[in-house]
Amino acid sequence: xxxxxxxxxxxxxxxxxxxxxxxxxxxxxxxxxxxxxxxxxxxxxxxxxxxxxxxxxxxxxxxxxxxxxxxxxxxxxxxxxxxxxxxxxxxxxxxxxxxxxxxxxxxxxxxxxxxxxxxxxxxxxxxxxxxxxxxxxxxxxxxxxxxxxxxxxxxxxxxxxxxxxxxxxxxxxxxxxxxxxxxxxxxxxxxxxxxxxxxxxxxxxxxxxxxxx
Ligand code: NI
Numbered sequence: 001x002x003x004x005x006x007x008x009x010x011x012x013x014x015x016x017x018x019x020x021x022x023x024x025x026x027x028x029x030x031x032x033x034x035x036x037x038x039x040x041x042x043x044x045x046x047x048x049x050x051x052x053x054x055x056x057x058x059x060x061x062x063x064x065x066x067x068x069x070x071x072x073x074x075x076x077x078x079x080x081x082x083x084x085x086x087x088x089x090x091x092x093x094x095x096x097x098x099x100x101x102x103x104x105x106x107x108x109x110x111x112x113x114x115x116x117x118x119x120x121x122x123x124x125x126x127x128x129x130x131x132x133x134x135x136x137x138x139x140x141x142x143x144x145x146x147x148x149x150x151x152x153x154x155x156x157x158x159x160x161x162x163x164x165x166x167x168x169x170x171x172x173x174x175x176x177x178x179x180x181x182x183x184x185x186x187x188x189x190x191x192x193x194x195x196x197x198x199x200x201x202x203x204x205x206x207x208x209x210x211x212x213x
Contacts, residue, residue, distance in 0.1 A: 053095065097176075112185070
């Protein structure tokens with residue numbers, strides 16, 4: 001069953017160059033299982049939700065409704081029971097940062113998968129993915145004339161407004177540490193958060209030539 005789902009996800013994301021490729025999915029799956037174990041979550045739900053979590057992302061797929069239908073069809077075909085299906089659908093439709101970071105997840109498994117996805121947005125990999133995403137979207141890595149948008153934004157504003165890689169740290173990534181749900185997630189986020197803070201500090205120092213003065 002897992003092999004078929006893996007294959008489906010791999011095929012869907014094969015052309016991705018925005019940092020949401022199969023390797024991201026595989027890391028989120030690994031993290032979700034690791035956190036889920038510590039937190040005592042249902043690991044089957046964690047793994048399945050992690051595997052399909054980006055298949056309905058509006059960043060990647062323009063028609064979210066059709067995308068969700070396809071995911072449901074796939075899981076049905078692989079024999080996932082209705083109760084598990086509802087749980088997985090609930091997780092993947094509510095976990096995105098753009099759908100409102102203040103909204104919490106309603107189950108432990110949802111909290112685990114959301115934490116796993118957020119951890120992959122932090123640390124060295126998080127930095128690399130941020131620049132990949134900006135590159136794919138034709139954004140600059142940094143532009144002092146474009147201020148970071150730190151106020152509340154609607155989903156459309158968040159997606160469509162002008163931004164840069166560095167602004168993304170202020171608009172989303174620096175906030176993630178305090179949005180982690182589980183104790184294990186919080187623990188794992190600490191080090192990765194510190195790392196990205198140091199990175200931006202160094203980036204800005206180099207940009208302004210302060211490090212060579
Ligand atoms: Ni993701």
